[in-house]
Amino acid sequence: MxxxxxxxxxxxxxxxxxxxxxxxxxxxxxxxxxxxxxxxxxxxxxxxxxxxxxxxxxxxxxxxxxxxxxxxxxxxxxxxxxxxxxxxxxxxxxxxxxxxxxxxxxxxxxxxxxxxxxxxxxxxxxxxxxxxxxxxxxxxxxxxxxxxxxxxxxxxxxxxEQVEAIGRRVNDRSRSFGVALGPCTTPAKGSPTFDLPAGELELGIGIHGEPGRERRPMMTSGEIADVAVDAVLADLDPRNPVLLLVNGMGATPLLELYGFNAEVQRVLAERGVAVARTLVGNYVTSLDMAGASVTLCEIDEELLRLWDAPVRTPGLRWGM
Amino acid sequence: MxxxxxxxxxxxxxxxxxxxxxxxxxxxxxxxxxxxxxxxxxxxxxxxxxxxxxxxxxxxxxxxxxxxxxxxxxxxxxxxxxxxxxxxxxxxxxxxxxxxxxxxxxxxxxxxxxxxxxxxxxxxxxxxxxxxxxxxxxxxxxxxxxxxxxxxxxxxxxxxEQVEAIGRRVNDRSRSFGVALGPCTTPAKGSPTFDLPAGELELGIGIHGEPGRERRPMMTSGEIADVAVDAVLADLDPRNPVLLLVNGMGATPLLELYGFNAEVQRVLAERGVAVARTLVGNYVTSLDMAGASVTLCEIDEELLRLWDAPVRTPGLRWGM
Structure with a gap:
């Protein structure tokens, strides 16, 4: 494979x-x-x-x-x-x-x-x-x-040592929270890695289908955004603007992911967090898992300049 | 939505x-x-x-x-x-x-x-x-x-009139064939739009889950590539190199899509078709449908130059 x-x-x-x-x-x-x-x-x-x-x-x-x-x-x-x-x-x-x-x-x-x-x-x-x-x-x-x-x-x-320090700074200022709406299937096993009944979701899922915090009956996109953003903000109190990644876990349609982004932006605005840049898409996935995660990174001028710098890879590309 | x-x-x-x-x-x-x-x-x-x-x-x-x-x-x-x-x-x-x-x-x-x-x-x-x-x-x-x-x-x-003529030329020289491994779920309906039992696939699927040519027991990635490429080549006999799009229908992991690309490239090489450029990803999707499609476009120097020209959109970006 x-x-x-x-x-x-x-x-x-x-x-x-x-x-x-x-x-x-x-x-x-x-x-x-x-x-x-x-x-x-x-x-x-x-x-x-x-x-x-x-x-x-x-x-x-x-x-x-x-x-x-x-x-x-x-x-x-x-x-x-x-x-x-x-x-x-x-x-x-x-x-x-x-x-x-x-x-x-x-x-x-x-x-x-x-x-x-x-x-x-x-x-x-x-x-x-x-x-x-x-x-x-x-x-x-x-x-x-x-x-x-x-x-x-x-x-x-x-x-x-500077590249390392910048990498650590980015990690120190970043927090994430993910939600699964359906399980993923590994090719070796051929069946879903965990059981998640239709009509339920799992809050705090990892990227391998490992258990999260709790299961709940299906929530609206807005309710999920409230929970995910507040979980992140409980651990990160940004005084400066943030980078926002609204990430699909693999099987979430872009249409839904952009709709979820609208709700995440609403919650961030309500909490007084300014968003400098937003990236929406399936970037850090878990095979064919349905779900999404929210990552915030509190930035400063230097980190923003480095984020905006040109990049040319199969999965992320701008400025060249 | x-x-x-x-x-x-x-x-x-x-x-x-x-x-x-x-x-x-x-x-x-x-x-x-x-x-x-x-x-x-x-x-x-x-x-x-x-x-x-x-x-x-x-x-x-x-x-x-x-x-x-x-x-x-x-x-x-x-x-x-x-x-x-x-x-x-x-x-x-x-x-x-x-x-x-x-x-x-x-x-x-x-x-x-x-x-x-x-x-x-x-x-x-x-x-x-x-x-x-x-x-x-x-x-x-x-x-x-x-x-x-x-x-x-x-x-x-x-x-x-020239832009129109080029658009028509691209369409005239392009052919596609798609395969579904699972159905898609529209938000309005909330349940799968068609029934595709686990262990079966549908050959010739459209991008709305509308029926294709036939259902078959699950095939390997290589077998699917044989069927899809040969279906395209039955209608298109390229004398020149082609653009290749290996497209995911929404819920197909990139890992599988790249694996499928390897098989599509093998079949094209066996059939004597030269590939000038390859694009792999979820670009023309059908919500959360599992599956993939293959599109070939026979190109000439002008079309290749236009394909390579800079583009800057949320979904496709290079050269600027």
Missing amino acids: VADALRGLAAAHPELTVDVENRVIVRRDAPVAGKVALVSGGGSGHEPLHGGFVGPGMLSAACPGEVFTSPVPDQMVRAAAAVDSGAGVLFVVKNYTGDVLNFDMAVELAEDEGIQVAKVLVDDDVAVTDSLYTAGRRGTGATLFVEKIAGAAADEGRPL | VADALRGLAAAHPELTVDVENRVIVRRDAPVAGKVALVSGGGSGHEPLHGGFVGPGMLSAACPGEVFTSPVPDQMVRAAAAVDSGAGVLFVVKNYTGDVLNFDMAVELAEDEGIQVAKVLVDDDVAVTDSLYTAGRRGTGATLFVEKIAGAAADEGRPL
Whole structure:
């Protein structure tokens, strides 16, 4: 499944170098002289995250694991070696136990090979602390913000410790909350990963169908927006404008997602939060799960400038 | 539902002017002096088509109807009046009975208002002739090719008759075939629009869940690619390279869609068809329907240049 997808990605995107056997996706012009490289990865099934975010202004490389399964250190080290120009490599790691262990091992192995490595952990999901896959908060929608903004900082030629600091700043100021309206089906299992009766929804869902906070009878789009935004704002008290990601989990039609965005914007206005930029779409997905998540990132002038900087990847593209 | 989505679209995309009451989406800088304007529209539920394709290099305006229901002539005339610079307006119309009737009426009304109007009908779907919604072939994936390429021609400052001719050339050289793995659910009905048992698929599906050619037990991705590509090639015998759109119907994970692309590329290579450009994603959708379609467009140097030209819309963006 993953190998097929990588072959299909390679055929559609000649600007990427895809090593199907070793499962590494690299921007074709890497390494870029004098610039820090960004490497991320994680289980497959969240596309376009991460492979679809490889390209100028964002990731230098991505390592996909099997569906919902961490990639292995060997992939990460290969990716780091392929993209390191000598300026060092930043690993962007979603906070799941498997990913954290494997990336930590990859840091050691890469350093043994003489590559300077730093790491940013993404843990933005306020729904639960600790879960089936996690110690602490899960990493979800903010991963896109970290990869885009730290990628832009690297593109500007900032040194590794600054790119790392910017990535951490983005994560520290970002929070997410997700809702599922239906389960997802992994190809290996072939049946839904959890049971969610029609007419019910699950609040605080993760991106692997792992349990959230609670189930409730179906709510309106406006009611869901109230719950999701308030959950985020309980943990983040933005004094400055925010970036807003209204993210579909895979099977939510854009028509519904834009309608949900209207409600999220209403709640944010009611709570006095100014929105600087809005991104609506299926970006950090969970296979064919129906549902949506809301991610806010409190920004400053520098983060906004880096967000607006040009980016050219299969999944996110503007300004070039 | 549609009004909510338009409010959400407006909030996310300040570069568009969205008239929620009258249901017209216009690029903010319209009318563009001296240039032909493109207007399209159709039932909602196919997003990003058409509203997500409004912007420089593609559509000047779009008119969304209710879900799976044609917009009315008044919307189309408003849109035409808003974007006409005096160089004329090209309507891009998918071949469904309601859309054709309403756009034909809009042509007359717009001409009464002194707007020069031409029309391109898109009818690329080889699966069925005549259907619940259509006389003749249905208009599906090729709509994206027509809107992008004719939009680029308009952007170059070509006169109306040339933009129209290019639009027709794209449609004449394009063919599509779609497959459903599961039904879609319209918000008004709240239950699936047709019954497709798990373990079966429907070959030749349309973009409204209307029946296709036949049902079969589930097939592999490779088998589906064989059937879809051969159905297209039975009607199109390309001597030149093609544009390829591997399109998701809404609920198909990108992981699966890229895997399907690998199989489509294999079949095309086996049949001796060269692929110049590939686009993979959920572009011409059917709410939350699971499935995919394949569209080929035989190109020449001019069409390829126009395809590659810069475009900046919510749904399709490159080069600016």
